[in-house]
Amino acid sequence: MLLPLDVDRIRKDFPILQRTVRGEKPLVYLDSAATSQKPTSVLDAERAFYETANAGVHRGAHQLAEEATDAYESARRRIAGFVGAETDDIVFTKNATESLNLVAYAFSNATAKAAHGAEVDPRFVLAPGDSIVVTQMEHHANLVPWQEVCAKTGATLRWIGVSDDGRLELDDLDSLIDDTTRVVSVVHQSNILGTVNPVRRIMDRAHAVGALGVVDACQSIPHAPVDVSALGADLVGWSGHKMLGPTGIGMLWGRPEVLAAMPPFITGGSMIETVFMEHSTYAAPPKRFEAGSPMVAQAVGLAAAVDYLTELGMDRVEAHEHALTGYALERLADLRGVRIIGPMTNEDRGGAVSFVVEGLHPHDVGQFLDDRGVAVRVGHHCAWPTCRRFGVPATTRLSTYVYNDTSDIDVAIEGILAAQNFFGV
Amino acid sequence: MDVESLYQDIILDHYKHPRGRSLIDEPSGESHQVNPTCGDEVTVQVSLDDDGRLVIGYEGQGCSISQASASVMSEMVSGAAPADADTVRQAFVELMHSKGAADPDEEVLGDGIAFVGVAKYPARIKCALLPWMALQDAEAKAGIGPDQEGTSTS
Ligand SMILES: Cc1ncc(COP(=O)(O)O)c(C=O)c1O
Numbered sequence: 001m002l003l004p005l006d007v008d009r010i011r012k013d014f015p016i017l018q019r020t021v022r023g024e025k026p027l028v029y030l031d032s033a034a035t036s037q038k039p040t041s042v043l044d045a046e047r048a049f050y051e052t053a054n055a056g057v058h059r060g061a062h063q064l065a066e067e068a069t070d071a072y073e074s075a076r077r078r079i080a081g082f083v084g085a086e087t088d089d090i091v092f093t094k095n096a097t098e099s100l101n102l103v104a105y106a107f108s109n110a111t112a113k114a115a116h117g118a119e120v121d122p123r124f125v126l127a128p129g130d131s132i133v134v135t136q137m138e139h140h141a142n143l144v145p146w147q148e149v150c151a152k153t154g155a156t157l158r159w160i161g162v163s164d165d166g167r168l169e170l171d172d173l174d175s176l177i178d179d180t181t182r183v184v185s186v187v188h189q190s191n192i193l194g195t196v197n198p199v200r201r202i203m204d205r206a207h208a209v210g211a212l213g214v215v216d217a218c219q220s221i222p223h224a225p226v227d228v229s230a231l232g233a234d235l236v237g238w239s240g241h242k243m244l245g246p247t248g249i250g251m252l253w254g255r256p257e258v259l260a261a262m263p264p265f266i267t268g269g270s271m272i273e274t275v276f277m278e279h280s281t282y283a284a285p286p287k288r289f290e291a292g293s294p295m296v297a298q299a300v301g302l303a304a305a306v307d308y309l310t311e312l313g314m315d316r317v318e319a320h321e322h323a324l325t326g327y328a329l330e331r332l333a334d335l336r337g338v339r340i341i342g343p344m345t346n347e348d349r350g351g352a353v354s355f356v357v358e359g360l361h362p363h364d365v366g367q368f369l370d371d372r373g374v375a376v377r378v379g380h381h382c383a384w385p386t387c388r389r390f391g392v393p394a395t396t397r398l399s400t401y402v403y404n405d406t407s408d409i410d411v412a413i414e415g416i417l418a419a420q421n422f423f424g425v
Numbered sequence: 426m427d428v429e430s431l432y433q434d435i436i437l438d439h440y441k442h443p444r445g446r447s448l449i450d451e452p453s454g455e456s457h458q459v460n461p462t463c464g465d466e467v468t469v470q471v472s473l474d475d476d477g478r479l480v481i482g483y484e485g486q487g488c489s490i491s492q493a494s495a496s497v498m499s500e501m502v503s504g505a506a507p508a509d510a511d512t513v514r515q516a517f518v519e520l521m522h523s524k525g526a527a528d529p530d531e532e533v534l535g536d537g538i539a540f541v542g543v544a545k546y547p548a549r550i551k552c553a554l555l556p557w558m559a560l561q562d563a564e565a566k567a568g569i570g571p572d573q574e575g576t577s578t579s
Contacts, residue, residue, distance in 0.1 A: 363488035364465050371428035379463040393464035
């Protein structure tokens with residue numbers, strides 16, 4: 001199969017892919033939905049920052065501080081450009097989980113402040129009778145924070161169901177999202193099912209009832225061209241480590257008017273405007289949401305990652321993974337006793353393919369793959385309610401990226417066959 | 426293949442033919458343990474018979490290692506005095522933390538010795554320990570300890 005990306009060449013850029021595992025087996029990395037590997041250019045950028053420009057940013061009157069601040073803000077500009085955003089509409093966080101919590105806490109903090117008479121934007125104040133809508137395929141990061149908001153404010157959690165073929169059940173969208181709904185938060189591409197959801201349609205419905213719209217783009221932005229402002233959302237969160245960047249950095253994009261209306265989340269240094277003993281006032285976004293010393297080297301590394309992806313071309317990245325996903329779906333469908341959990345067809349679908357093998361627990365399947373050097377994820381993938389929806393305790397998931405080709409899928413298929421053979425199922 | 430040292434025949438046998446796998450009536454203590462990373466689940470129930478020996482009930486779902494371990498546990502501690510069961514439990518826990526270098530004592534551990542290979546796979550140690558943690562917790566809830574006689578409610 002001729003793939004859109006030159007995988008042999010790309011693999012040379014990833015030092016970790018040269019190593020062997022479990023004896024002398026070449027590493028077959030099919031766990032990029034958990035975290036991606038990093039090219040040399042990202043590692044070099046971080047190292048160069050520490051070797052030449054390291055200093056505290058946005059403080060200090062020396063040359064290094066200027067250069068560090070410049071490196072940090074230039075990284076923000078390039079990362080914003082990658083998703084079609086204005087620079088100041090990008091907030092740096094620790095990861096997508098923190099981005100989504102930042103949004104959830106805007107609601108519970110505003111509600112708590114309003115109860116004491118503070119002036120807050122009423123869009124963030126919740127009360128019993130209000131509803132929050134998510135989906136049945138959320139990562140825990142976009143579910144548990146909303147459960148907490150409900151527990152603190154008395155709001156009710158609702159969710160859009162998932163069909164047997166892993167698609168959102170949108171027939172009753174208009175009754176689920178109604179005039180009690182204050183916020184709708186949905187995953188763009190499911191990390192467990194691979195489904196790509198029609199977020200524009202859902203966001204439009206949210207706006208039609210005056211609710212705020214949030215998108216978890218953790219699995220879409222790394223794998224396809226995404227213009228955050230075109231999703232129709234007010235706020236979009238994602239992580240850097242799944243898109244060839246370092247760990248320890250995530251993003252929250254927001255419409256400037258919405259970010260400006262949100263109360264801070266983590267508070268302390270760097271996010272203030274003035275501080276008195278009695279009270280403080282806060283900086284404008286994005287700084288309002290970046291308390292403490294920021295993750296400068298990570299931002300620099302992530303900017304190198306988006307440069308790398310841009311050079312490959314996100315259209316080609318998407319086409320590459322689409323071809324690989326199609327191949328994986330075909331090969332898995334051919335296996336006896338294997339059931340795909342998620343869409344069986346390759347439309348509106350990304351490269352995370354979950355499956356269960358009849359008579360075998362995913363942990364045992366994963367062990368046989370590991371024995372052949374194949375890294376996959378087993379378990380509930382932080383989407384436990386989704387597993388429950390499909391009546392499985394866990395799944396095995398293979399997930400692809402720019403450095404994978406069909407031979408990686410082939411090794412995985414051989415591992416599944418070996419496990420079936422060994423256990424006699 | 427290395428993976429075969431993990432899945433010894435004894436483990437596969439307990440996985441496919443679990444011993445004594447059922448729940449008991451009116452347990453004095455019960456514990457449900459889950460491994461949140463992979464969804465393995467096991468419920469262990471305990472009570473004491475008239476001679477002060479352990480009566481064990483269990484059920485669960487999960488991978489071969491967790492379910493075989495539950496079967497071995499049930500076989501090893503059913504009918505044992507609480508103090509003896511505790512000796513087995515401690516030996517098993519020690520084996521799991523041996524990084525695969527231990528030379529386990531079959532006298533103490535019975536079929537539990539087959540789990541020596543599991544200790545080489547950190548991700549699987551939790552699976553193997555799950556039923557033993559449930560046993561310890563169920564005993565604590567029942568007020569059964571290695572030093573005391575315990576009380577049977579049945
Ligand atoms: C869809 C989705 N949302 C949220 C997250 C959370 O990302 P992180 O663990 O980087 O905060 C993940 C990754 O695990 C994910 O796949």
